[in-house]
Amino acid sequence: MKFFNTLAVTTLFLFSASSFAGVYKCMVNGKLVFSDTACVTNAESVHIDPVPRDSLDNPETAERYRQQQEIKRQQQEIEEHNRAIQVEQERQEFNRQASEAQRQSHEKAVEGKLDSIKEELVKTRKQAARPKVCTSNQYSYGSYSNGTTICR
Numbered sequence: 001m002k003f004f005n006t007l008a009v010t011t012l013f014l015f016s017a018s019s020f021a022g023v024y025k026c027m028v029n030g031k032l033v034f035s036d037t038a039c040v041t042n043a044e045s046v047h048i049d050p051v052p053r054d055s056l057d058n059p060e061t062a063e064r065y066r067q068q069q070e071i072k073r074q075q076q077e078i079e080e081h082n083r084a085i086q087v088e089q090e091r092q093e094f095n096r097q098a099s100e101a102q103r104q105s106h107e108k109a110v111e112g113k114l115d116s117i118k119e120e121l122v123k124t125r126k127q128a129a130r131p132k133v134c135t136s137n138q139y140s141y142g143s144y145s146n147g148t149t150i151c152r
Contacts, residue, residue: 022038022045024036024037026038
């Protein structure tokens with residue numbers, strides 16, 4: 001009994017899976033091709049609604065179905081367009097953030113360089129302000145008003 005239950009479930013699964021098989025839209029050698037298997041590259045899965053049986057006999061139902069399909073197609077185009085806009089906005093935001101990070105990095109580098117120049121300037125000023133002491137083989141020739149000794 002368990003075998004038959006398993007067989008029934010397996011059969012049901014196989015038939016239901018085949019009824020939901022996908023349809024793929026691909027470009028092959030420059031031509032639009034629809035297939036039940038995905039193409040090697042650029043495969044796009046598409047959903048195709050079956051045509052209602054009564055539309056074959058009733059032109060009004062067929063027209064209504066065609067209009068519904070057109071509305072669905074337009075909605076898909078709008079969704080794709082919105083996705084493209086979102087991707088472009090995300091790309092622009094990424095570029096803005098990268099540019100801002102680069103600007104901040106450059107500012108830090110410039111500030112570091114300025115700090116080292118200031119330190120060098122302070123060091124030079126301190127050395128210039130110190131009175132000069134003449135060595136043993138030099139003699140004092142005079143001094144400036146700021147206290148700097150002139151050696152010879």
